[in-house]
Amino acid sequence: MYDIxxxxxxxxxxxxxxxxxxxxxxxxxxxxxxKPRCVVDAMTDEYYNVNANVHRGIHFxxxxxxxxxxxxxxxxxxxxxxxxxxxxxxxxxxxxxINLVATCFSDAFMKEGDEVIVSHMEHHSNIVSWQIVxxxxxxxxxxxxxxxxxxxxxxxxxxLFNERTKIVSCSHVSNVLGTINNVKEIVRxxxxxxxxxxIDGAQSTPHFGIDVQDMDCDFFAFSGHKIYGPTGIGVLYGxxxxxxxxxxxxxxxxxxxxVSFDRTTFNDLPYKFEAGTPDYIASTxxxxxxEYVSDIGLDNICEYEKWLTEYAxxxxxxxxxxxxxxxKENRDAVISFQVGNIHHLDMGTLLDRLGIAVRTxxxxxxxxxxxxxxEGTCRASLALYNTKExxxxxxxxxxxxxxxx
Ligand code: PMP
Numbered sequence: 001m002y003d004i005x006x007x008x009x010x011x012x013x014x015x016x017x018x019x020x021x022x023x024x025x026x027x028x029x030x031x032x033x034x035k036p037r038c039v040v041d042a043m044t045d046e047y048y049n050v051n052a053n054v055h056r057g058i059h060f061x062x063x064x065x066x067x068x069x070x071x072x073x074x075x076x077x078x079x080x081x082x083x084x085x086x087x088x089x090x091x092x093x094x095x096x097x098i099n100l101v102a103t104c105f106s107d108a109f110m111k112e113g114d115e116v117i118v119s120h121m122e123h124h125s126n127i128v129s130w131q132i133v134x135x136x137x138x139x140x141x142x143x144x145x146x147x148x149x150x151x152x153x154x155x156x157x158x159x160l161f162n163e164r165t166k167i168v169s170c171s172h173v174s175n176v177l178g179t180i181n182n183v184k185e186i187v188r189x190x191x192x193x194x195x196x197x198x199i200d201g202a203q204s205t206p207h208f209g210i211d212v213q214d215m216d217c218d219f220f221a222f223s224g225h226k227i228y229g230p231t232g233i234g235v236l237y238g239x240x241x242x243x244x245x246x247x248x249x250x251x252x253x254x255x256x257x258x259v260s261f262d263r264t265t266f267n268d269l270p271y272k273f274e275a276g277t278p279d280y281i282a283s284t285x286x287x288x289x290x291e292y293v294s295d296i297g298l299d300n301i302c303e304y305e306k307w308l309t310e311y312a313x314x315x316x317x318x319x320x321x322x323x324x325x326x327x328k329e330n331r332d333a334v335i336s337f338q339v340g341n342i343h344h345l346d347m348g349t350l351l352d353r354l355g356i357a358v359r360t361x362x363x364x365x366x367x368x369x370x371x372x373x374x375e376g377t378c379r380a381s382l383a384l385y386n387t388k389e390x391x392x393x394x395x396x397x398x399x400x401x402x403x404x405x
Contacts, residue, residue: 001300001303001304002296002297002300002301002304002384004304004385004387007296007384007385008385008387010036010037010038010292010385011034011035011036011037011385012037013026013034013035014026014034014385017355018355019353019355021355022354022355022356023355024355024357025354025355025356025357025390025393025394025397026357026383026386026390027356027357027358027380027381027382027386027390027394028357028358028359028379028381029206029226029333029381029382029383029386030175030203030226030334030359030363030379030381031359031381032225032226032231033206033225033226033227033228033383034228034383034385035228035229035230035285035289036228036289036292038288038292039228039229039230039285039288039289039292040285042284042285042288043230043281043282043284043285043288046065046068046280046281046284047281050064050065050068051065051281052064052065053065053277053280054066054069054277054278054280055254055271065280066280068280068283068284069278069280069283069284070085071287072283072284072286072287073085073088073090073270073283075286075287075290075291076088076235076286076287076290079210079290079294080205080210080211080212080220080235080237081210081211081212081213081214082212082213082237083213083240084240085270086240086243086268086269086270087237087238087239087240087243087269087270088235088236088237088270089235089236089237089238089243089269089270089273089274090233090234090235090270090274090278090279090283091221091233091234091235091236091273092232092233092234092279093223093224093225093231093232093233093234094123094125094200094201094202094221094222094223094226094234095125095129095223095234096234096236097219097221097222097234097235097236098125098126098129098169098198098200098221099125099129099132100236100249100273101129101167101169101198101219101221101236101238101246102116102129102130102132102133102169103129103133103249104246104247104248104249104273105166105167105196105242105246106133106137106139106166107246107247108245108246108247109166109167109245110133110137110139110166110167111137111138112137112138112139113138113139113140113164114137114139114140114164114165114166115139115140115141115142115160115162115164115165115166116130116134116139116140116141116142116165116166116167116168116169117141117142117143117144117157117160117161117165117167117168117169117170117190118130118141118142118143118144118168118169118170119143119144119146119152119157119170119171119181120143120144120145120146120367120368120371121146121150121152121171121174121176121177121179121365121368122169122170122171122200122365122367122368123171123175123200123202123363123364123365124364124365124366125200125364126169126170126171126200127141127367130169140164142160142165143367144156144157144160144170146179146368146371148372149325149326149327149328150174150176150177150179150325150326150327150372151179151327152170152179152181152182152186154182154185154186154189157186157189158189161189161193161195165193165195166195167190167195167196167197167198168186168187168190168195168196168197168198169197169198169200170183170186170197170198170199170200171199171200171202171203172199172200172201172203172204173201173203173204173207173332173334174203174326174332174334174365174368175202175203175334175363175364175365176325176326176334176336176363176365176368176369176377176379177325177326177327177331177334177336177368178309178326178327178331178332178333178334178335178336179326179327179330179331179332180204180330180331180332183197183199183215183217184214184215184216186199187199187215187216187217187218188216191216196218196219196239196242197217197218197219198217198218198219198220198221199215199217199219199220199221200221201220201221201222202221202222202223202226203226203332203334204222204332205222205226205227206226206227206228206293206301206383206384207298207301207302207305207332207333208298208299208301208302209298209299209302210222212237217237218238218239218242219236219237219238219239219242220235220236220237221234221235221236221237222234222235224282224285224286224289227286227289227290227293228289228292228293228383229282229285229286229288229289229290230281230282230285230286230289231282232279232282233279233282233283233285233286235286236273240269243269243270243272243273244269248266248272248273248275249273249275250275250276251264251275252275252276253275253276253277254267254271254274254275254276254277254278255267255271255272255273255274255275293384296384301384304384305332305333305382305383305384306333308333308382308386308387308388308391309331309332309333309335309382311388311391312335312380312382312391312394312395313335315391315392315395316335316337316394316395316398318395319339319395319398319399319402320339320340320402321339321340321402322337322338322339322398323337323338323339324336324337325337325338325372325377333381333382333383334379334381334382335379335380335381335382336363336377336378336379337377337378337379337380338374338377338378339398339401339402340402340405342401342402342405344360344361344375344376344377344378345360345361345376346401346405347360347378347398347401348360348378350397350400350401350404351378351394351397351398351401354393354397354400355393356393356394356397358378358379358380358394359378359379359381360376360377360378360379361376361377362375362376363376363377363379380394
């Protein structure tokens, strides 16, 4: 599908040897991905050769930095197929994008007694952001239940709507179970009830193509660092009709048109939501990362990762007492597992001593853990540069840990 060794060569960190002995097997991609050289080079080049604050600068470098920053916005627009770049707001990441919507949408459209629908498999960022505004405004969270294998109960979802429902906020892909939610259907049902839907795309954007117009979501959030881009930058896509009606999130430079002590007017979209100096270096890095995955091809990445995930799941299931959480089908490259009664922290720590990086714990989804009746899991998450050999190392590693217990 693509030349995996060539791709691996683009990521210098993958050549590291840990504990003077073990080649790095990086399987913590749902937490953050590694960065290809082109992303770091583009950012370094901008710091060395272009750096100047963006917008309103009359000098050469400022205009060049502005052009780069706005070209990056256009790259993001194209990547998610938004209708207009004024619908692309740069944020610090998924968390900030969701907090922005929770705060500004509830300020504009919600009052005491109103309700927001989230699901039982949400990351804390899509629960706590709403809880904070819920406490402030007397809003209630309603929760879409899930089945034992981690699939949303769509019939129960339909039953949650009433005249107080004002918005739905749901993940595209679970960062614990790998469940790929039918977001088109979730959005369609929300619209049937006359309310908008926010989709948390933190775990979907790195793995398959996104088309916000086809999805018809009203808001879509994702993070740069999970898609081979830099930390500290993310995106909020919002339909113009909603963004126009929402008040600004933060006050400061860039988000205003005119300021006086009597009256301030706000800037046009998307700048109304971008107070202060934006991370214009990171936006360049993010655009490079999106170009990088687009060049490989999201369809190729999706097909390759699907094959690798299936291989991993089938090899892992040959291990005695192996439990893999989440659905059997329609799952993404996230594999949460538990072997017998070996504590996930012990498993993760011992795998690390073999150079294998996995994540352990509740994965910022404590309500989901409680629903599954567990305290945590060990999670291996794959990316476009992982290989069959990485999976074999994981499986052999797990077998070695099992022998120790
Ligand atoms: N939602 C999901 C589904 C996630 O997996 C994550 C990151 N683990 C987030 C939101 C938060 O992303 P960030 O920390 O980049 O803001």
